[in-house]
Amino acid sequence: MRLDVVSIFPEYLAALDLSLVGKAAKSGLLDVHLHDLREWTYDRHRTVDDTPYGGGAGMVMKPDPWGEALDAVAPAAGPSQPRLIVPTPAGRPFTQELAYELADEPWLAFACGRYEGIDARVAAHAAERMRVDEISVGDYVLNGGEVAVLVIVEAVARLLPGVIGNPASLAEESHSGDGLLEYPVYTKPPSWRGHDVPDVLLSGNHKLVAEWRHDESVRRTAERRPDLLAAWGAAVGHKADEVE
Numbered sequence: 001m002r003l004d005v006v007s008i009f010p011e012y013l014a015a016l017d018l019s020l021v022g023k024a025a026k027s028g029l030l031d032v033h034l035h036d037l038r039e040w041t042y043d044r045h046r047t048v049d050d051t052p053y054g055g056g057a058g059m060v061m062k063p064d065p066w067g068e069a070l071d072a073v074a075p076a077a078g079p080s081q082p083r084l085i086v087p088t089p090a091g092r093p094f095t096q097e098l099a100y101e102l103a104d105e106p107w108l109a110f111a112c113g114r115y116e117g118i119d120a121r122v123a124a125h126a127a128e129r130m131r132v133d134e135i136s137v138g139d140y141v142l143n144g145g146e147v148a149v150l151v152i153v154e155a156v157a158r159l160l161p162g163v164i165g166n167p168a169s170l171a172e173e174s175h176s177g178d179g180l181l182e183y184p185v186y187t188k189p190p191s192w193r194g195h196d197v198p199d200v201l202l203s204g205n206h207k208l209v210a211e212w213r214h215d216e217s218v219r220r221t222a223e224r225r226p227d228l229l230a231a232w233g234a235a236v237g238h239k240a241d242e243v244e
């Protein structure tokens with residue numbers, strides 16, 4: 001997979017050279033290219049923003065530098081086009097399902113906005129030749145899209161075949177297995193600062209362990225994410241209906 005990231009702070013994305021994503025890049029599973037948006041400005045101050053039409057506080061990112069940056073990263077006459085991801089608080093939610101979908105793409109490009117965002121015509125124009133997804137990684141406002149890109153890239157890269165050691169561990173994670181939150185995990189020692197590992201996990205009885213883990217997942221989901229529990233209940237209910 002090729003990844004292109006355009007930002008006025010490309011050094012923010014240096015974290016992509018670390019750990020899992022860095023390993024994937026070194027092993028050729030990921031081909032990461034970082035670009036400084038100011039490379040496509042030509043005035044003395046390398047201006048990327050201007051005042052918003054219609055008034056209001058803050059500044060908006062100018063369309064020209066973005067148009068030229070995307071033309072350079074993904075030439076219109078090129079043999080293929082990337083899927084463009086624009087992190088924004090106004091985007092559709094980023095989910096594990098979308099992470100799996102993006103992991104199947106051969107080429108992703110990320111546009112990191114700053115200020116109040118990017119002139120809306122940039123995404124509209126890009127959509128004339130590439131798929132554009134405005135994506136939110138959560139209901140809060142950051143100072144820019146870079147942190148969101150780190151979230152999306154990590155969630156996607158770890159799904160690529162060969163990137164993480166044991167693909168089986170992907171199946172049991174929160175938000176990817178049965179729709180419930182993950183159960184609590186423990187390791188040695190069996191007793192630590194007055195806190196003991198639940199006896200069932202030391203029993204060696206795999207059936208009881210599996211039952212305990214499922215019950216803990218349901219309990220946690222009910223406590224922390226009742227929305228997911230409702231969806232899970234409906235899904236399980238449907239499955240039961242199918243069986244009958």
Ligand SMILES: NCc1ccc(-c2ccccc2)nc1
Binds near residue numbers: 089115137
């Ligand atoms: N959903 C998280 C998120 C993503 C992007 C931004 C953002 C903030 C300022 C400018 C451009 C993007 N904020 C929050």
